[in-house]
Amino acid sequence: MNTTQTPATGSPAATLQDIIAHAKEYGFVFPSSEIYDGLQAVYDYGQNGVELKNNLKTLWWKAMTQLHDNRDGGPVVGIDASIFMHPLTWKASGHVDSFNDPMIDNRDSKKRYRADQLLELKAEAYANAGDEAKSTALLQEMGRLLGDNDLEGVRNLIIAEGIKDPVSGTDNWTEVRQFNLMFSTQVGSLAEDASLIYLRPETAQGIFVNFLNVQKTGRMKIPFGIAQIGKAFRNEIVARQFTFRMREFEQMEMQFFVRPGTEMKWYETWRDTRMKFHQAIGLPAEKLKFHIHEKLAHYANAAVDIEYKFPFGFREMEGIHSRTDFDLKAHQELSRKKQQYFDNDIDPATGKPFGNYVPYVVETSVGADRLFLAVFCNAFTKEVVGEGDQQKERTYLKLHPALAPIKAAIFPLVRKDGLPEKAEEIMKSLRFEFRVIMEERDAIGKRYTRQDLIGTPFCIAVDYQTLEDDTVTVRYRDTTEQIRIPISELKAHIGQEVSMERLLEKM
RNA sequence: GCGGAAGUAGCUCAAUUGGUAGAGCGAUAGCCUUCCAAGCUAUAGGUUGCGGGUUCGAGACCCGUCUUCCGCUCCA
DSSP, X not given: OOSOOOOTTXXXXXXXXXXXXXXXXXXXXXXXXXXXXXOTTOEEEOHHHHHHHHHHHHHHHIIIIITOOTTTTSOEEEOOOOSBOOHHHHHHHTHHHHTOOEEEEBTTTOOEEEHHHHHHHHHHHHHHTTOHHHHHHHHHHHHHHHHTTOHHHHHHHHHHTTOOOTTTOOOOBOOOEEOOSXXXXXXXSSGGGOEEEEBOSOSHHHHHTTHHHHHHHTTOOSSEEEEEEEEEEOOOSSXXXXXXXXXXXXXXXXXXXXXXTOHHHHHHHHHHHHHHHHHHTTOOGGGEEEEEOSSOOTTOSEEEEEEEEETTEEEEEEEEEEEETHHHHHHHHHHOOOOOEEEEEEETTTTEEEEEEOOEEEEEEEEHHHXXXXXXXXXXXXEEESXXXXXXXXXXXXXXXXXXXXXXXXXESSSSTTHHHHXXXXXXXXXXXXXXXXXXXXXXXXXXHHHHHHTOOEEEEEOHHHHHHSXXXXXXXXXXXXXXXXXXXXXXXXXXXXXXXXXXXXO
């Protein structure tokens, strides 16, 4: 896997290591707090990475909100909910109860067990042997220890009870660990008054708890959607593969509220809409596929992933879930606030309005960091160019111009005779429209290459002819070919290609 | 979590048996220059991931630790 192969295209295959090295070397992704040896599974975006990521987020936002209005099946509006939420939120969502298990490993068998289940089995054995008192006492002791979060006590109890691993037959246990999905912190400036809250493990709940706020204040009619981009936090058991699985990550989620019974139609619609998005931004169809979930989460009645072929294989990039009315119903029960919608549309079956109901929800959830990684991997290109002795390797980022961090670089051919001044004039006229930079140092070939490495789609060269007739050459990144056009046409010419509109039109 | 590999300048990598840490590229400043990383000059940049040990002496050997990659495992 880590050997460099030469596929039929003549380009050496890019490995994840090449991509990680490139991402760091050219200011896209840095390991977090690297000067302190980094922090596992946490990364920072650099000066170019943040531009690319922002472009992806903007594009998603526009694709969701601008392209879906009330004339188009169902509008989508956005919100920005806070990361802190009332602790009961996570009780309602199921995150507190489902992901708080005390785990213990046996060092000899390498098997992992739930510590509470081991003790329950032992208690059951006592009960079966007729010693009800001992069984009850054990369960009570376990309950007390778990209640106090005394994990060492739980381990001691397991050993004291002589519980052995059924596989290895030994009691060579590791310490008991709580595999908390969620990060917790305290709210309250005084320690004794502080209460425990969580950093959200998904952005979806911020949408659910605001469902009625948006519906009422926006006079929204079902079906409609609420979109949100925001950070979420999860303690991953195994954090691996660069930015693919991070502890702090950014989600781009949209919850689409529908009339019960219509959810499968909308599920299919959104599944196809989202696939089109990924293809429109330049991810090739052969590197994308659907993966249907066989095992469904506690809240879903249908689920499919859109997977991208990363250098380490096909992996989930986006999930489309039919979440039923699970979340709104759970919030309704726990908060005792109705999460219902009165549907005035006439039901053709009865001739009466559909009436009150808790809406069903179709969710699309894509990881901004995973989308970034997919786009970055796909753009990373190594090509052998030239012939014979002139042959050399060329590396560049084949990013769609609308996604590139910098849209155009302006180079005076030489640093004299007024060319730098002319170049600066052009730069200043273009920078109101898009991100441009000017470079005058070093040989022009080197300047072209530097821009190739960060994916700048256009390089504008100012030469002596420019001084005579106000034309410049525009060099295309992917082909290195050049055309000569008047300065007055630059804005329109480049603007056309770097515009997000061209991408949105394809969706 | 288990097993394997690695960590030396911004990057890629050297450094014989344990004996003064180097090169290329890149970067920066200046000069030169009419188009694809290739001219000239100068400069900066390293307690060899971190901590301990062995030794007269450790980049190298030993222990621990952190980080990364690969394979398995896990992932509502």
